[in-house]
Amino acid sequence: MLERHPVRGFWIRLDGAWRSLRSFHRYEPAVEALLGEAVTASVLLAATLKFEGTLSLQLAGDGLVKLLVAQCTHRFEIRAVARAAEGAAGAASFRELVGDGRLTVAIEAEERAARYQGVVGLEGAGLAACLEAYFAASEQLPTRIALTADGARTGGVLLQKLPSSPAQGEALAAVSQDVWESLQSQMPLLAAPLLRLGTAEEVLQRVCGEHDCRLFARAPVRFACRCSQARVADLLRSLGAEEMRAILAEQGSATVTCEFCGRPYRFDAIDIERLFTEGASPDTPRSLN
Numbered sequence: 001m002l003e004r005h006p007v008r009g010f011w012i013r014l015d016g017a018w019r020s021l022r023s024f025h026r027y028e029p030a031v032e033a034l035l036g037e038a039v040t041a042s043v044l045l046a047a048t049l050k051f052e053g054t055l056s057l058q059l060a061g062d063g064l065v066k067l068l069v070a071q072c073t074h075r076f077e078i079r080a081v082a083r084a085a086e087g088a089a090g091a092a093s094f095r096e097l098v099g100d101g102r103l104t105v106a107i108e109a110e111e112r113a114a115r116y117q118g119v120v121g122l123e124g125a126g127l128a129a130c131l132e133a134y135f136a137a138s139e140q141l142p143t144r145i146a147l148t149a150d151g152a153r154t155g156g157v158l159l160q161k162l163p164s165s166p167a168q169g170e171a172l173a174a175v176s177q178d179v180w181e182s183l184q185s186q187m188p189l190l191a192a193p194l195l196r197l198g199t200a201e202e203v204l205q206r207v208c209g210e211h212d213c214r215l216f217a218r219a220p221v222r223f224a225c226r227c228s229q230a231r232v233a234d235l236l237r238s239l240g241a242e243e244m245r246a247i248l249a250e251q252g253s254a255t256v257t258c259e260f261c262g263r264p265y266r267f268d269a270i271d272i273e274r275l276f277t278e279g280a281s282p283d284t285p286r287s288l289n
């Protein structure tokens with residue numbers, strides 16, 4: 001946070017957690033970079049919130065990437081997956097990747113009643129620009145975002161202007177606005193190597209220069225999947241007894257592989273009969289997401 005002005009920022013750099021996350025799939029470099037940016041953005045967005053649950057970023061469109069989901073919990077546990085068409089070649093632009101699509105930000109609270117969802121079109125020049133549009137539309141806090149990712153590392157910064165307090169007075173509020181304008185003009189100048197490899201102090205120096213800042217403690221981010229036997233059981237139950245018995249007759253058992261972490265869940269004939277005789281467990285959601 002800036003000491004004298006209502007401006008805050010979040011900085012993130014992922015290496016080990018990102019490498020764990022991407023170890024379950026092989027993606028074309030352009031798809032992988034978009035996935036890395038999305039998961040980095042999900043952590044930045046989660047960091048801005050006070051919540052207990054999961055924040056999801058979902059990109060869906062008619063480009064080479066059909067669907068991309070990146071999630072971060074309030075404990076900064078990340079997971080993400082992308083479904084891309086064949087031939088999502090290395091040099092594909094953001095526009096070719098997402099096509100005409102939508103970006104959904106969903107926040108699922110742990111106590112399941114609370115759920116927030118915001119949607120914007122993917123019209124920006126990149127994911128960061130689309131997220132800035134999302135903030136402009138939903139939160140009404142001026143927000144600038146920088147994101148970058150390659151196969152080994154990702155990096156990102158989120159800069160946000162908070163409302164000036166009435167006690168601050170008009171003159172000081174105008175100064176704060178000028179400070180904000182000058183800081184946010186630095187954001188497009190953040191080079192990808194600095195974001196991926198630089199320290200928080202180096203990035204802070206680049207954006208905030210001579211302004212007094214307060215750096216808060218860091219939190220570790222790790223890859224963790226929330227899939228479980230119970231969640232997969234609910235998914236299979238939702239297909240119906242008839243469908244599941246048909247699969248059983250054809251294949252002898254049913255195996256569901258988690259898209260996020262590659263973990264296989266096998267259900268034999270006895271397991272499948274049990275799905276439809278014991279009833280749904282009351283406290284597990286119906287989908288893997």
Ligand SMILES: [Zn+2]
Nearest residue numbers: 225227258261
């Ligand atoms: Zn999983």
